[in-house]
Amino acid sequence: MVLVERSEAQGRLKIGRPVAIIDIGSNSVRLVAYEGLSRAPTPIYNEKVLCGLGRHVATTGRLDDDAVERALRALSRFRVLCETMDVAEVYVLATAAARDATNGPDFLAAAEQACGCRIQLLSGAKEALFSAYGVVSGFYKPDGLVGDMGGGSLELVDVQGALVGEGVTMPLGGLALQDLSGGSVKKAQKIIRASLERAAGHLEQLHGRTFYAVGGTWRALARLHQAVTDYPLHIMHNYIINPEDGLDFLHLVEEADAKTLKDIESISEARRPLLAYGAMLLEEIIRLGEPKEIAISALGVREGLLYDQLDPETRRLDPLLTAASDLNLLRSRSPRHGEELWEWTSRFIDSVGLPETENEQHLRHAGCLLADIGWRAHPDYRGEQSLNLIAYGAFVGLDHPGRAYLALSIFFRHEGLSPDKVGSRIKALAGSRLMERARLLAAMMRVAYPVSVAMEGVLPQTPLTAQGRSVVLRLPRHMADLANERLVGRVRALAKLLNLEPVIEVS
Incomplete structure (x- = not known):
């Protein structure tokens, strides 16, 4: 697999082979291979084995022999998989279990032989840094x-x-809590409260801000919360939980038999016993820190390590626009046209005097880059295919309402501006303001494409502006014949959204 160059607006992708990370954690050993080292790395393979290395370490001080054997088998398999994928670089991390166990050094020596790579044993401070880097790499500001x-x-x-x-690092992982409490939820609560006293300074700074929840147990809780609330988008990254509403759900998880929870079959059996400890820990953080929201992060230590490898210039790139540029480059007829569409729509928005927040501008930029990614689909399904590709795509730096906005924008671009053409659930996810912004962007696109045919260099010659009570599309004289009934209808539809009159001028 070879990486290709990205558009100049977002820099260039390095030509090279995949990179991979093997994460030897206390609960699982996981391999994730990425398409390459970039600001928006795309996973091409992901596999985990629940080994439970950290089980009983808190009380015995040792890694279980059976867990060690399972981990070494997994690492041997991962070595072969990396060779098969022709991975250029394999980073291997080990965290709390190997760090805290007395037989950790012996295990790491055997693990290096099994995977054929040097293993980096992270300190608690380094693990915290990489976790934070993972959130920095995956969220917009x-x-x-x-x-x-x-x-x-x-x-x-x-x-x-x-x-x-x-x-700050504390022994409050799911396996550690289960071990130290002897399986007692009440004892675990006392352990949590005593340990969190060490983090009082951090929790005081959380008040009124976002708590970014990283880790498999909290992602599992979020998956169950989506099932309970009948949430329409089954994507974990940047899934938001209101703390007040979430407390009732967390109480339910703590007190109920895990087998009775809705959609529990989607959670591995090895992780189910840890849900109550994750719920209790999150409840205490909410109680002490009083955050405005809980944001679930699908990115953590692994992505943080990749972010740490980037040069300062690449780090400063926007993750959503980087990913959108990559898709634009790979799927669009003329990648430069996406940037020209962004500039063309910006001039129109400015001329209308339409208020636009920084986030809305950011989303519109991404929408212009993604506008043409569905052109290879059958014409009858371009809207639907584009909606699915964007709504369920592996984007970061994007919240769920923004994801819905982008999907709707490209859907309406292909299918027309009627809101009745799309389901109510994704419209509700976007909200009324972003829903109307999606229709407006789509209306502009529906004017742009019959003029430019998705080719670069055309839109700069055909400005679209608002003047007085009119929406004016200017065509140079050699393009005058483009002004047929279809184009007139597209300009009229755009003008109608803004309660203006349509005009096409030839100059």
């Missing part, structure tokens, strides 16, 4: 407290944009 709950430990660290504070 994050502001809050990152909490990474693994099997053996919990790391807390403050983030503001790309700035990362000093982290």
Whole structure:
């Protein structure tokens, strides 16, 4: 697999082979291979084995022999998989279980032989840093407290944009809590409260900000919360839970038999016993920190390590626009046209004097880059295929309402502007303001494409502006014959959204 160049607006992808990370955690050993080292890395293979290395480490001080054997078998398999994928670089990380166990050094020596790579044993501070970097790499201007709950430990660290504070690590992983409490939820609660006293300074800074929940147990809780609330989009990254509403759900998880929870079959049996500990820990963080929202992160230590490998210029790139540029480059008829569409729509928005927030502008930019990615589909299904590709795509730096906006924009671009053509659930996810913004962007696209035919260099010659009470599309004289009934109808539909009159001028 070879990487291709990205459009100039977002820099260039390096030509090279995949990179992979093997994460030896307290609960699971996981391999994730990525298409390459970039600001928006795309996973091409993901496999985990629940080994439970951290089980009983808190009380015995040792890694279980059976868990070690399972981990070594997994690492041997992962070595072969990396060779098969022709991976250029394999990064291997080990965290709390190997760090805390007395037989950890012996295990790491055997593990290096099994995977054929040097293993980096992360300190608690380094683990917290990489967790924070994972959130920085995956959220648009994050502001809050990152909490990474693994099997053996919990790391807390403050983030503001790309700035990362000093982290703290505590033995509050799911397996560690289960071990130290002897399986008693009440004892676990006392352990949690005593340990969190060490993090009082971090939790005080959380008030009114976002808590970014990292780790498999919290993602599993979020999956169950989506099932309970009948949430329409089964994507974990940037799934938002209101703390007040979430508390009732967390109480339910703590007190109920896991087997009775809705959609519990989607959670592995090995993880189900840990759900109550994850719920209790999150409840205490909500109680002490009083965050405005809980944001689930699908990115953590692994993606944080990749972010750490990037040069400063690449780090500064926007993750959503980088991913959209990659798709634009790979799927569009003329990638440069996407950037020209962004500039063309910006001039029109400015001429209308339409208020646009920074986030709305950011989303519109991404929408212009994604506008033509569905052109290879059958004409009858371009809208539907584009909607599915965007709504369920592996994007980061994007919340769920923004994801719905982008999907709807490209859907309406192909299918027409009637809101009745799309289901109510995705419209509700976008909200009324973004829904109307999606229709407006689609209306502009529906004018642009019959003029430009998705080719670069045309839109700069055919400006679209609002003048007085009119929407005016200007065509140069050699393009005058483009002004047929179809194009007139498209300009009229756009003008109608803004209560203006349509005009096509030839100059």
